[in-house]
Amino acid sequence: MTAAVEEKAGDQRPRRGIGITSLEILCVLLVLAVVFQDSLASILDIPKLRTASTVFVAVCVQALPFLVLGVVISGAIAAFVPASVLRKALPRKEVLAVPVAGVAGVALPGCECASVPVSRRLIQQGVPSSVALAFLLAAPAVNPIVLVATAVAFPGKPELVLARFIGSLATAIVMGWLWARFGKLEWIAARALERLPEHTGGSRWKTFVEAIRHDLVESGGFLVIGGVTAAALNVYAKPEWLDAIGGNIALGVIVMAFLAVILAICSEADAFVAASLSMLPLLPRLVFLVVGPVVDVKLIALQVGTFGKSFAFRFAPITFVVAIACAVVTGLLVFGGVG
Amino acid sequence: MRRETQNILLVLLGGALLKISLNGTYLRYVKPAQLPWLIAAGVIMVVVAFVSIGRDIIAARRPLETDEHGPGHGHHHGSYSTWLLLLPVLAVFLIAPPALGEDSVNRADNRTPPPTSSEEFGFPALPAGDVIDQSMRDFVERAAWDKSGSLNNRPVRLTGFVVHKDADTYLARLTIGCCAADAYPVKVKLDGPTVETLPSDSWVQATVTYQPGTSTKESRYTPTVTVKDLKPTAEPEDPYEY
Numbered sequence: 168m169t170a171a172v173e174e175k176a177g178d179q180r181p182r183r184g185i186g187i188t189s190l191e192i193l194c195v196l197l198v199l200a201v202v203f204q205d206s207l208a209s210i211l212d213i214p215k216l217r218t219a220s221t222v223f224v225a226v227c228v229q230a231l232p233f234l235v236l237g238v239v240i241s242g243a244i245a246a247f248v249p250a251s252v253l254r255k256a257l258p259r260k261e262v263l264a265v266p267v268a269g270v271a272g273v274a275l276p277g278c279e280c281a282s283v284p285v286s287r288r289l290i291q292q293g294v295p296s297s298v299a300l301a302f303l304l305a306a307p308a309v310n311p312i313v314l315v316a317t318a319v320a321f322p323g324k325p326e327l328v329l330a331r332f333i334g335s336l337a338t339a340i341v342m343g344w345l346w347a348r349f350g351k352l353e354w355i356a357a358r359a360l361e362r363l364p365e366h367t368g369g370s371r372w373k374t375f376v377e378a379i380r381h382d383l384v385e386s387g388g389f390l391v392i393g394g395v396t397a398a399a400l401n402v403y404a405k406p407e408w409l410d411a412i413g414g415n416i417a418l419g420v421i422v423m424a425f426l427a428v429i430l431a432i433c434s435e436a437d438a439f440v441a442a443s444l445s446m447l448p449l450l451p452r453l454v455f456l457v458v459g460p461v462v463d464v465k466l467i468a469l470q471v472g473t474f475g476k477s478f479a480f481r482f483a484p485i486t487f488v489v490a491i492a493c494a495v496v497t498g499l500l501v502f503g504g505v506g
Numbered sequence: 507m508r509r510e511t512q513n514i515l516l517v518l519l520g521g522a523l524l525k526i527s528l529n530g531t532y533l534r535y536v537k538p539a540q541l542p543w544l545i546a547a548g549v550i551m552v553v554v555a556f557v558s559i560g561r562d563i564i565a566a567r568r569p570l571e572t573d574e575h576g577p578g579h580g581h582h583h584g585s586y587s588t589w590l591l592l593l594p595v596l597a598v599f600l601i602a603p604p605a606l607g608e609d610s611v612n613r614a615d616n617r618t619p620p621p622t623s624s625e626e627f628g629f630p631a632l633p634a635g636d637v638i639d640q641s642m643r644d645f646v647e648r649a650a651w652d653k654s655g656s657l658n659n660r661p662v663r664l665t666g667f668v669v670h671k672d673a674d675t676y677l678a679r680l681t682i683g684c685c686a687a688d689a690y691p692v693k694v695k696l697d698g699p700t701v702e703t704l705p706s707d708s709w710v711q712a713t714v715t716y717q718p719g720t721s722t723k724e725s726r727y728t729p730t731v732t733v734k735d736l737k738p739t740a741e742p743e744d745p746y747e748y
Contacts, residue, residue, distance in 0.1 A: 189511040196592065204600045211601055214609035221603040225535035225686035227594040231523060232543035235550050320683070373561075380554050384512045387519070388587030391594060401687060402613070436684025472587060 215402055223398035229433055230280045230390055230465065235383065237281030241288040242378035246371045250292040261295050265343035268298045269336050272305030279307035279434055279460050280390060283469045284382045287359050296352060301343030304486065307434045307460040308335030317456065320438035326501050327449060327456075334457040334497035338490045342461075345485065354482075356475025389472030393465025397431040400464070404429060412447065416505050419451035424491050427459035434460035449506025450498040457494035462487045507588050509562065513555040515591045520551030522598040533744045534605040536685045605745035607707040608669045611678045611691040629656060637661045637713055642679040642692045643747050649694075649721040649729035657716040661734055665711050665742065668704040669693065675701040676728075677712055682746045692747065695720075698733030711739045 200207070211220050244253075257264040275282060286303035290296050307313065309332055321327045352360070404426070412419045423444075432440055437459045441452040462483050470479040498506065526532040527544045536544070597603060629652045632638055640648075640662050648657055666677040678693035680686075697717065704710065714731035721729040 189507040190514070193511050193514060193592075200596050200600055207596075208601055211603070217603060218606060218609045218613065220597060220601060221534065221606050222687050224594060224597050224603050228523065228526065228532060228535045228544065229540070229685035229687070231519075231594075232540070232547035235547040236543075239550065316683075376554055376557050379550070380512075380516070380558050383516060383551065383554070384588050384591075388590040391590040392587065395593070397687060430687070432688050433684050436682075436688045439683025440688045440690075 219398040219402045222401045223394050226394040226397050226431070226465070227391060229436075230394070231387075233433075234280040234284070234386060234390055237284040238379050238382040238386070240275070240281070241284040241382055242375045244285070244288045244292060245378040246375035248292070253289065253292050253294055257294065257298060261297055261347045262344065264295065264298045265301045265347065266340050268294075268302040269305040269309075269339040269343065272302055272307075272309050272336075272339065273311065275306040275310055279463070279466050280469065282306040283466070283473050284386060287473050288378075290355070290360060295347070296355065297343045297347035297350065300346050300350075300482075301339045303339075304342055304461045305336055305339035308332075308339075308457070313434050313438075313460070316435050317438040320442040324449070327453065327506075330449075330453050330494075330497050330501040331456050333501065334453060334490075334494040335460065337493040337497060338457060338461055338486070341489050341493060342482075342486055345489070346482075354475070354478045356478065359474050386469055386472050389468045390465065393431060393463075393468040396464040396468065397429075400429040400431075412451075416448065416450060419447055420454050420491065420495060423447070423451040423455040424458045424487065427455045428463050428487065430459075431463040431465040432459060449502055450495065453498045453506070454491055454494040457497075458487065458490045461490050507586075509558070512588060513559050513562075515588065515595070516551050516555035518595045518599075519591050520548040520555065522595050523548035523551070526598060530743055531602060533746070534603070534686070537682060537746070537748060538744065540685075605741070606680050606686050606689055607667055608678075610680060610689060611669045611676070611693060612671050614690055629654070632656050632660060637663050639663045641747055642666055642677070642694070643681060645716075646692050646694065646721070646727065646729060649716050650727040655718060658718050659715060661713050661715055663711060663713050664694065664731075665709070665739060666693075667707050667709050667741075668701075670702070670706055673702075675704065677710065677714075677731075679747050680745070681748065683748075686746075689746065693728055695725075695728055695730040696733050697730050698736070701733060701736075704736075709739050709741045710736050712736050 211217055258267055272282070275285065282303050285306070286299040289299040289302065314328055314332060317331055318325065318328045412422055427437070430440070437456055441455050444452060444455075467479055467483050470483065474482075523544050526535070527541055527548060532541065532544055629648055638660065642664055645657075645662060645664060664677060666679040669676040669678045675696045676693040677696055678691050680689040681692055682689045694714070696712065696714070712731075712733055713735040714733055717730045717732060721727050
């Protein structure tokens with residue numbers, strides 16, 4: 168918020184004289200796009216590119232409402248929830264606050280795009296980063312909408328819903344604790360940590376709108392990167408890989424974990440995809456469902472944008488490993504085998 | 507990037523969401539239940555952008571306020587990523603990508619799930635009538651698992667688009683769980699005199715009968731059907747099944 172105000176102030180003075188600003192560039196780009204619309208369309212007439220462009224728009228259209236939900240909640244926290252309230256609501260000890268935050272993820276009915284801005288806001292409001300990160304990982308997987316979707320996709324297999332809930336929650340809590348023990352705050356980009364000034368008068372609504380605007384503009388672009396990546400992989404990933412797995416469970420677990428990362432399917436829909444891969448036993452599919460909401464290309468792009476590169480490139484691979492481990496252990500316990 | 511430019515991008519992006527929601531093309535990308543979310547998201551983006559534009563204009567009219575923040579404006583972290591918001595805007599307004607078709611069906615070839623449950627799956631009796639309408643999904647499911655043979659000798663009308671693969675011609679439909687990124691195909695193999703001349707991706711209404719015993723593990727539960735009648739039809743408003 169303060170950043171945006173400063174941006175404006177910084178923008179307004181040195182103008183005058185030299186003409187080209189982003190506004191003119193935007194206009195030129197738009198005019199060019201309209202003029203060359205036909206040639207653009209004809210490039211995309213290749214079936215493969217056409218499929219990719221549809222998938223790209225689909226990922227964006229699917230994810231944007233959730234991103235908006237996330238930034239609205241995040242903006243509301245910034246404007247209406249004083250930091251002191253959050254601090255009081257959570258247990259004093261970080262070790263206890265991490266699981267509480269994980270379970271609190273039940274209350275955010277959205278997919279992974281919504282939880283990134285919210286958890287960043289929690290950090291800015293003084294919540295310990297380990298606690299906010301546990302929330303970030305838990306929210307997209309343990310909320311009621313996702314669990315109901317999983318139950319619908321796997322009729323007659325309530326044990327899978329249970330396993331998904333436990334596995335995802337365990338991943339979030341383990342990562343929270345790991346971060347509390349080994350994480351370094353300096354890995355997170357400085358801009359994500361800036362505390363907001365406590366409210367001293369001023370309109371809360373102004374803060375609310377400005378926070379939404381700022382978050383949307385900042386993270387929207389990274390969502391688009393995620394969408395492009397997902398579309399490219401969707402076109403180039405070969406379903407034959409799955410046939411090669413055969414009966415090899417270990418291979419199945421690894422392939423499904425990577426598939427979850429590259430397909431970047433929204434956590435509300437991944438259960439349907441997992442259900443469609445019925446040639447595999449339940450365990451690899453559970454791995455797919457636990458890994459997908461916590462690490463995927465779209466989410467990594469959003470994390471890079473929100474928390475910075477040095478955070479995302481440490482956090483995502485470790486989460487990946489922890490998620491596989493949690494899913495496998497939970498699966499073996501709940502299914503009493505590979506399912 | 508300047509604040510004004512960001513606001514304009516937000517208006518365009520919100521406008522793109524509203525455009526596909528209102529003209530119905532959103533069904534090419536996501537399932538119908540997403541509509542209220544899309545409209546809400548589009549409205550929020552547009553409103554937030556206009557509120558900031560309005561406030562900026564009012565602020566600009568006032569005499570230069572004293573700077574509350576002091577020096578240190580070097581905060582202009584160049585978020586070039588914001589420019590990428592143009593991509594979905596241009597895609598929606600200029601290209602409007604079509605619903606997925608033949609290319610996706612062949613790409614996701616045989617990811618077709620063996621329909622839901624197995625063995626003792628009971629199917630309700632088919633409705634009476636000369637020709638009955640069925641969704642591709644129901645048809646393929648029944649062909650795979652209904653042991654009572656209720657489809658045998660029953661003409662069924664299916665709606666889908668034409669897919670050619672190698673020498674074979676299929677009638678296909680894509681099923682989505684959430685958005686087009688998770689689509690998987692449901693298809694039947696057409697057996698009829700002129701089916702190979704049908705143009706790819708054209709929508710047809712086919713009256714067919716199931717050839718008993720063709721939906722097997724070997725055929726990946728893709729049933730073969732005898733074509734009785736074929737007529738072209740317009741692409742349905744909602745091109746996917748759920």
